[in-house]
Amino acid sequence: MENRESIPCVELRNLVKRFPGVTAVDHVSLKVEKGKVFSLLGPSGCGKTTALRIIAGLETMDEGDVLIDGKVINDVPAYKRDCSIVFQTLALFPHMTVEANVSYGLEQRKVPKDEIRKRVGEIIDLMGLGGMEKRRPSQLSGGQQQRVALARSLILSPKVLLLDEPLASLDRKLRKGMQVELKRIQREVGITFLYVTHDQKEALSLSDTIAVMDKGKLEQVGTPEEIYETPRTKRVADFIGASNIFPGKVIASGNGKVQLETEGGSRVIALENKDIRSEEVTGISVHPELVEVLPEGTGLEGDNRFRGKIVEMIYQGDFIETKICLDQTGGLITSYLNSRLGRETQFSPGEEVLVHWSPESSNILLG
């Protein structure tokens, strides 16, 4: 017998959805652990929303199975599924008050009136919507509408709450606040969140697990740290913001290090990873904040040191995005220089410099 605790809250098995001319979801299999925040991250059009809508029952799949709590629910209609979706457009009922919107789901389930009143009161308190009960959605601010949409779904205590870019319509500052709020609510109610977003920062700060999707395929699943620090494919590395990607092959290994030759002909060093076979390696990536820029006079001895010339410096507030053209290959490398700490060693565009990163910072790519 399988232990009940180990049954995933949501499981997708080889899910396939084809639209005319495009495979929106291409053999996706994943497991969402109970009580956790699981994010589907990917660029727009990667199929993440389609996958979510299939789980909600709003879209049919062509192949595969959807399981909630270990039960296959492929043929269960949307209104009988034990999950609830928060739409990107929120889809609040404009003709109902906040109260009526929130109690809608319970009324459909024929919950006794007294209990509905009690639970609506509780959830309105939890969401900080007190005093808004009699208002229409159009009389609320964006953040308040957001809370109503969440309350409307959460009140049903679904096995899983599906969130389809719920914060996309909010401005940056409000979005930050709502992220914190979402985290708090999730901790308090303990419901599994399946969160769809194209905002990597949002995914990194909210999730327990992130699954990166691209072109309908699942690229990598892991914790935020794993996804950010060790992206396994070029697409993940690119999407998550490690813009320095060097395709190449392993030419030597030993002493716990591997040496790669990039397509441009440079030698780069990375730490050896016992789980990875050298033939599978397709290159490395380095996060820009791990790339050091040193004055020209510094010696060239040691790993991963290259001469280059600064071609562009873009001020970003907390850092300066610096692009350096490498002498040896002509390729560009990006480094994020701390804009305040680096004051005494000011660089300027056109200057000859030395770039360096440690072997630990090289992340090995497999695809």
Add this chain to the structure above:
Amino acid sequence: MPRGACPERHEILRYAQNDTKRRAGNDKGMFFGSFQTAFRIVGEMPGNLREKIRKYLAKQAHLPSVGPVSIWTILFVIAPLGFILYFSFLTAGDFGQILPIFTLENYQALARPVVAEVFLRTLLFSLATTMICLLLGYPLAYFIVMYGGRWRIHLLLLVILPEWTSYLIRLYAIRMLSGRAGLINSALLSLGLISSPLGILYNPSAVVLTLVYGWLPLMVLPVYASLVGLNPSLLEASADLGATPFRRFFTVTLPLTKGGILAGIILVFIPCIGDWLVPLLMGGTKTFMAGNLVYLHFISAANIPAGSTIGVALTAIVLIIMYLCIKAGGKEATERII
């Protein structure tokens, strides 16, 4: 009230002047600049000032605004209705002339059983027609919107198409189809399904069904528009929250298309209640409607005051129905009619 007596006005002007001074340097271009300034002034105003503007404008509302709309309304709505109202209190002479003798006789005549019966029948026929139009038109519009896909517009066109033919010609066509010697009866007779022609025409149901045929598109159009405007994710949200398709229709689709329904009701009811051609061509003496009475008074009896009185009564009924519908449907119903 003297102009200076409005304290809000001063404050608004002062604010606008200060604002313009502040901004004077950095406006780009005359045209867009002035627009931007206007928007900015309103947008950045403190809330209490905005409230004051609102009050100020409300105080000016007593001034009649004379524009094309007012002229049009006075010329083509108020004036004719005024004449009819005026005539309805006058007396008809022996030769059809209108005598300027005030009387309430015409209104008292409305209470006569014969006339009251015609009015009741008119109301009943019109309500029946409107209800049947709703029961047929709503599902039709629903079907076109939900399942029409890329053929939606073509299907809608098919609904409207008959409207482009003259009403009279269509009525005669129906008579030819369903008369005693019409196409339907002769086909059924020759098939041996009936032994004597069916009396399809010249009864109340013939009148009501012909009215339904004539005015159905006016129900379909506003309902169609309101269904098209329905946000599909609201239906998905409803299903997601556990509503069965049946409950979903009654809790989301129907309430959100109420405006279209009420607009359709007004649009169908108005031509029905004034119709006289359909009862004349499709009905017998027992299907007389109020419109026929007007016709009789004006043309046959040459009693314009009496006919005007019936017109006033019909207008009153229409206004009451419109008021009720608009009150029930709010702004949306009014917008859908237009």
